[in-house]
Amino acid sequence: MxxxxxxxxxxxxxxxxxxxxxxxxxxxxxxxxxxxxxxxxxxxxxxxxxxxxxxxxxxxxxxxxxxxxxxxINGPIFARLADRFTQKSLLDELNVATAPWELVDNQTQESQLHQSYGERVLLKRRTGGYDGKGQHWLKQAETTTIPTDWRNEAIAEQAINFDEEVSLVGVRTQDGRCVFYPLALNLHQDGILMASIAPLSRLDPLQAEAEAMLSTIMNGLEYVGVMAMECFRVGDKLLVNELAPRVHNSGHWTQAGCHISQFELHLRALCNLPIHTPQVNYPCVMINLIGVDKDNRWISLPNGQLYWYNKEVRVGRKVGHLNLSAHTQALVQESISQLQQWMPEQYQAPLAWVLNEYS
Structure with a gap:
């Protein structure tokens, strides 16, 4: 063979x-x-x-x-989802909830945007922006203006006062079947994902809504493989923030927490291999390693699994991630307490956020 x-x-x-x-x-x-x-x-x-x-x-x-x-596989879909204008247009066509938005063109006026969306309006470059890059706030109180070279190259989006950020990673097979991982709770800092926790029983009431949304998107595109959907939770409802037609940072926890990782699931779908709903072996905490030097103390943690990317360490650059199995509350608390001693200042708030979920 x-x-x-x-x-x-x-x-x-x-x-x-x-x-x-x-x-x-x-x-x-x-x-x-x-x-x-x-x-x-x-x-x-x-x-x-x-x-x-x-x-x-x-x-x-x-x-x-x-x-x-x-x-x-999915050839035309990459460009369609890479452009926030066509991505948002798709969500509207499919009636999938997202923040109110519009294209910023030559006629767009700041006053009109504030009238439509409020005192704070977020501009996003149509392409290329990630990890908080390619964004510009229009603040009515500061009379912020639209950058000249952003016209026709950006969308304007209503600022959402969300309760928290969650993401769903799912897969669609070649015969159109969709299966999903549990929702992950995410924390961003300066636009960069710092930590994810999954699964969390308190997110269970949102699972069916999230799966229906991502199913609608993947079926609408006739997509094959793993796709990630990042959402804002506003009360008991979800709004799609962004889509990624690929394996995704917020799904890295599946490498430790599930018997099939998002990476294996994607390959199975592409190659038409058998697929079933991934089994969660235990909850997991994923810590992104951003602009920090490798520290072998991380792998001294009894529940730690390190993925180091062998990239040059630079400020703001993702250089690895750490998965912590959450077999017990005490184990998570002990590991996070150790990391608080070993990791720099920018990690103290994310690590405290994890502890709060396990307190």
Whole structure:
């Protein structure tokens, strides 16, 4: 039997984790560097499968070989969801709840936006913004203005006074079946995900609503594979903030907490392998490692599982994550208390947030 090859547009940490997840399945997963492309021919075969670890990539001979392959799964969807204008338009077309918004064009006036959406209006670049980048606040009290080069390149969104942020990771199979992980509770700091907790029984009442929303989106796109949906919780309702047509940071907890990780689930869907609802072995806390040097004390924690990305450490850069199994409340409290002693100031608030959920 010929080994199935899966090529990944991108060779960052998500590509590496997909490759790792493919090994037990006997899949040959090959992440490809598309940021430093070459003119080399990749040697793609007709039966090979193509996926991506990111929504956008530079055009080159390498990326064209992959993106123009007939087995590039979800090919047109990446660009559609990478643009916030077309992503938001899709949500409106499907009647999936999201924050009120509009395109910022040449005629848009600040006064009109404040009249429509209130004293604080969030502008988001249509493409390229992530981890809090590509955002600009219009504040009526400060008479903030629309940046000149943002017209037709940004959307305006009503500021949402949300209670908390949650995300749902699900998968859709080639025959249209959808299965899901439990909702994750997320904490962002300066626009960057710092920690996720899943599952939490108090989020159970929101699970059916979230699954219905993501099912509508994946079915509407005829999507195949793992997709993540980030939401604001406002009371007992959810509003979609962003969609990611790929494995996602807030699903990293599944590597430790479930018998099938999001990475394996994605590969199973792409290669039409058997899929069933992932079994949660135990609750888990995921801590993102942002701009910090590797500390081997982390793996001295009895419930700690480290994923280090071997990237140059820079301020604000994701360089790894730490999964903590939450078998007992006491175990979480002990591990978080240790991390509070070992980790820098920017981690004190996120670690306290985790402790509060387990107090």
């Amino acid at each position: 010929t080994t199935q090859k899966v090529w990944v547009l991108g060779n960052g940490q998500l590509g590496a984790m997909l490759a790792h997840a493919g090994q037990p399945l006997g899949l040959d997963v090959r992440p490809v560097d598309i940021m430093n492309p070459t003119d080399d021919t990749l040697g793609l075969a007709e039966q090979d499968v193509i996926t991506a670890e990111r929504e956008q990539w530079p055009e080159s001979a390498t990326s064209l070989q992959l993106s123009e392959h007939p087995n590039f």
